Amino acid sequence: MNANSFHVVAEAEIRELVNAWLKAARNRDVEGVVAHYAPDIVAYDAVSQLQFIGVDAYRKHWEACMAMCSGEMIFDAPELHITAGADAAFAHGLIRCGEKMESGEEKASWMRMSVGYRKHDGKWLVAHEHFSAPFDMETGKALFELQP
Amino acid sequence: MNANSFHVVAEAEIRELVNAWLKAARNRDVEGVVAHYAPDIVAYDAVSQLQFIGVDAYRKHWEACMAMCSGEMIFDAPELHITAGADAAFAHGLIRCGEKMESGEEKASWMRMSVGYRKHDGKWLVAHEHFSAPFDMETGKALFELQP
Numbered sequence: 001m002n003a004n005s006f007h008v009v010a011e012a013e014i015r016e017l018v019n020a021w022l023k024a025a026r027n028r029d030v031e032g033v034v035a036h037y038a039p040d041i042v043a044y045d046a047v048s049q050l051q052f053i054g055v056d057a058y059r060k061h062w063e064a065c066m067a068m069c070s071g072e073m074i075f076d077a078p079e080l081h082i083t084a085g086a087d088a089a090f091a092h093g094l095i096r097c098g099e100k101m102e103s104g105e106e107k108a109s110w111m112r113m114s115v116g117y118r119k120h121d122g123k124w125l126v127a128h129e130h131f132s133a134p135f136d137m138e139t140g141k142a143l144f145e146l147q148p
Numbered sequence: 149m150n151a152n153s154f155h156v157v158a159e160a161e162i163r164e165l166v167n168a169w170l171k172a173a174r175n176r177d178v179e180g181v182v183a184h185y186a187p188d189i190v191a192y193d194a195v196s197q198l199q200f201i202g203v204d205a206y207r208k209h210w211e212a213c214m215a216m217c218s219g220e221m222i223f224d225a226p227e228l229h230i231t232a233g234a235d236a237a238f239a240h241g242l243i244r245c246g247e248k249m250e251s252g253e254e255k256a257s258w259m260r261m262s263v264g265y266r267k268h269d270g271k272w273l274v275a276h277e278h279f280s281a282p283f284d285m286e287t288g289k290a291l292f293e294l295q296p
Contacts, residue, residue, distance in 0.1 A: 042229065042240060044260035047285050050242060050294045051260065068285075081190065083266050083275055085236030090264035092190060092276045094198060112192035112199065114262040114278040116238035118231050127231055128240045130262040132280030135290040137195050137216075142283040142290060146198045 010084035010124075014091060014117055017124050018080060025075045028066050034059045038118070038125040046111055046131040046142075071099035074108045087119040094148050095131070109133065109144040158232035158272075162239060162265055165272050166228060173223045176214050182207045186266070186273040194259055194279040194290075219247035222256045235267040242296050243279070257281065257292040 017036055024032030034055055043052040045061060052058040080093035091114070098108025116128035133142040165184055172180030182203055191200040193209060200206040228241035239262070246256025264276035281290040 044240070044262070044280065045282065046280075047282055048291075049282060050258060050296060081276075083236050083264055085233035088231050088233030088236050088238065090236065090238040090276065092192070092264065092278065110198055112278060112280070114192070114264070114276060116231055116240065116262070116264075128229075128238065128262060130240065130260060130278050130280070132192065132194075132260070132278070133283060134193065134195055134197060135281060135283065140290050140292070142288050143196075144288070148198060 007084050007086075010086060010089060010119075011082045013124055014082050014084055014089050015080075017117070017126075018077070018082075018091065018115075021126075022075055022077060026073045028073060030059060030062045030066060033062055036126050037129075038120070038127045041126060042128055044130040044132070046133055069099045071101045071107075074098045074100055074106060077113060080113075084117075089117040089124070091115045091117070097131075110146055110148055155232050155234075158234060158237060158267075159230045161272055162230050162232055162237050163228075165265070165274075166225070166230075166239065166263075169274075170223055170225060174221045176221060178207060178210045178214060181210055184274050185277075186268070186275045189274060190276055192278040192280070194281055217247045219249045219255075222246040222248055222254060225261060228261075232265075237265040237272070239263045239265070245279075258294055258296060 021036045037055045039055050041055050043058045052061050077093045077095040080091050082091045094110050095113045096108050097111050100106050112132050114130040117124050118127045135142050169184045185203045187203050189203050191206045200209050225241045225243040228239050230239045241261055242258050243261040244256050245259050248254050260280050262278040265272050266275045283290050
């Protein structure tokens, strides 16, 4: 394989990982979510703390977030852009996060997501994840109503 | 070179890029900052908008941010973690951003930074950049006082 076909294969492998991870999150399957994380993952989530270091700390945070959301999970990244090398890759895209209430009403916001991947023993793992909402410079408040 | 030495060289190249970029930002040298960006960069900044698409839109945003900061720039990323492949790489770390007033007082916050790099024609460029502050889930306010 030349370098280009290597990258096409790597990109397809990452996209498969992302789709499995999104599906696990929508299904509230925390173990399915963290199965894609490297043990030494460093995560920057949109809320609460500067960082979560290591998969155990980040799993607890996922469990706490899932517990706060009672409705059907909304977790969609319709246009994820992937840049893949042979054994390091990253992805970025907007992600619509929230929940669908029993009434059918959707409470969701667009957030930003960046992810770093590395290949270890033939398997891609998430080494870094970053979610955020931008804030308004005057009020210091997170901007939840922005549309792409 | 084997794969490992390739990665050591790539990591050193990225670190050199990061240091030049940080120095340009501290010097308010917007052209020096954007010289490291790919034309099609997609940037998620901590403030105002969901995303900035393309180097021209992002340059305007850098200029606007520089214009709002009158003191000496503080822009330090003391522990940047780099994962580098042969032609794709990413970095993440906390970054202390703010300004030093004439009185000597420092107005700065810790933010989170993630960056994606790709090598094109032998040169590394920033293809993606993400800065943010986490927000408090109860108040919706950005958390500027967090310490690493």
